[in-house]
Amino acid sequence: MKKKLLAAIMATAMVALTACGGAAAPAASGDAASGDAAPAAASGSGKKVAVAMPTQSSERWMHDGANMKAQLEELGYTVDLQYAEDDVQAQVSQIENMIAAGANCLVIASIDSDALVNVEQQAKDAGIPIIAYDRLLMNTDAVSYYATFDNKGVGTKIGEYIVQHCGATKEDPKTIELFMGSPDDNNAHMLYAGLMEQIQPLLDDGSLICKSGQIDFDSNNTLRWDQQTAMKRCEDILTRYYADEDLDICACAYDGLSYGCMSALEGAGYTDANWPMITGQDAELMATKHIISGKQTMSIYKDTRLLASKCVTMVQAVLEGSEPEINDTEQYNNGKIVVPSYLCEPVAVDKDNYKEVIIGGGYYTEEQLAE
Numbered sequence: 001m002k003k004k005l006l007a008a009i010m011a012t013a014m015v016a017l018t019a020c021g022g023a024a025a026p027a028a029s030g031d032a033a034s035g036d037a038a039p040a041a042a043s044g045s046g047k048k049v050a051v052a053m054p055t056q057s058s059e060r061w062m063h064d065g066a067n068m069k070a071q072l073e074e075l076g077y078t079v080d081l082q083y084a085e086d087d088v089q090a091q092v093s094q095i096e097n098m099i100a101a102g103a104n105c106l107v108i109a110s111i112d113s114d115a116l117v118n119v120e121q122q123a124k125d126a127g128i129p130i131i132a133y134d135r136l137l138m139n140t141d142a143v144s145y146y147a148t149f150d151n152k153g154v155g156t157k158i159g160e161y162i163v164q165h166c167g168a169t170k171e172d173p174k175t176i177e178l179f180m181g182s183p184d185d186n187n188a189h190m191l192y193a194g195l196m197e198q199i200q201p202l203l204d205d206g207s208l209i210c211k212s213g214q215i216d217f218d219s220n221n222t223l224r225w226d227q228q229t230a231m232k233r234c235e236d237i238l239t240r241y242y243a244d245e246d247l248d249i250c251a252c253a254y255d256g257l258s259y260g261c262m263s264a265l266e267g268a269g270y271t272d273a274n275w276p277m278i279t280g281q282d283a284e285l286m287a288t289k290h291i292i293s294g295k296q297t298m299s300i301y302k303d304t305r306l307l308a309s310k311c312v313t314m315v316q317a318v319l320e321g322s323e324p325e326i327n328d329t330e331q332y333n334n335g336k337i338v339v340p341s342y343l344c345e346p347v348a349v350d351k352d353n354y355k356e357v358i359i360g361g362g363y364y365t366e367e368q369l370a371e
């Protein structure tokens with residue numbers, strides 16, 4: 001399994017290299033989420049870029065790390081890629097070590113960004129620019145740019161999907177429970193905001209019913225986006241509130257949370273006959289297989305090759321003085337500054353469009369999904 005995952009990730013990185021390598025080629029045609037320009041031609045500067053990633057336990061971050069490394073190396077940078085396995089202090093130490101080792105630029109996908117404020121100041125004092133990768137770095141003015149997906153848009157797309165496909169009406173209401181992301185991750189709050197904008201009217205008119213009443217983010221978030229935590233909370237909700245009535249919709253903010261809910265649902269005796277609609281995020285390989293088999297209803301596809309390519313233009317900007325691609329200068333106020341950002345577009349995928357988006361986009365092959 002591990003071998004296959006690694007092979008898949010390397011394949012993705014190779015596509016990234018093809019898409020972004022050499023001259024400033026546009027991303028591979030057929031790349032679902034792109035069409036935008038890849039980073040500028042190799043500078044061959046040999047400068048050291050340190051990339052701090054949150055965890056290897058989630059597939060997407062493995063792709064992110066592999067893509068960043070491949071694309072930066074292709075441009076002639078030396079890359080120090082480290083994962084902190086969702087251990088906040090380990091990430092702080094890793095970044096301290098990166099600074100001590102003479103990194104010229106830091107790219108950080110944070111675990112708990114508030115815990116990084118001091119180490120970010122150290123980097124600033126040492127003249128090392130920082131790029132925030134996917135997750136906004138909060139309460140610091142040491143960050144130059146932010147490459148991410150439209151995080152509120154992720155929630156909007158999950159919400160729209162639920163509203164359009166769940167069939168809830170006032171006459172035939174559906175039950176829903178929310179399994180949101182980590183409270184120390186700004187993305188989780190934005191996703192929740194986007195989702196609620198879509199489903200609130202249906203909660204208000206009684207088309208959707210949340211029997212646990214756990215609608216507030218404070219009551220439905222999942223620290224560190226942890227699968228086991230989501231599983232336990234789902235088990236508890238099913239026991240306490242769904243003894244006499246089925247749960248119809250699990251609004252999960254990430255594929256890992258969906259897996260947790262699936263285990264809880266199986267444990268509670270749910271079958272194909274009453275299996276709920278389950279949403280997710282990241283279109284992990286496993287989640288995409290679940291979409292094909294019907295176990296998961298949809299996910300949000302985020303092309304990590306594209307995100308890496310946008311982030312690389314920011315690295316080039318701070319190290320070589322070039323202009324990065326920016327498309328948002330308003331949304332991402334981190335409490336200290338509004339961080340100039342590039343938002344990639346997330347895409348909702350389900351059984352009807354996964355072939356076109358995911359296979360057509362070269363993210364996974366048909367063979368990988370059939371294994």
Ligand code: BGC
Pocket residue numbers: 058060134135181185187188225253254255281282302
């Ligand atoms: C990312 C998501 C991911 C989640 C859990 C978020 O910050 O934006 O893509 O599913 O973290 O790793």
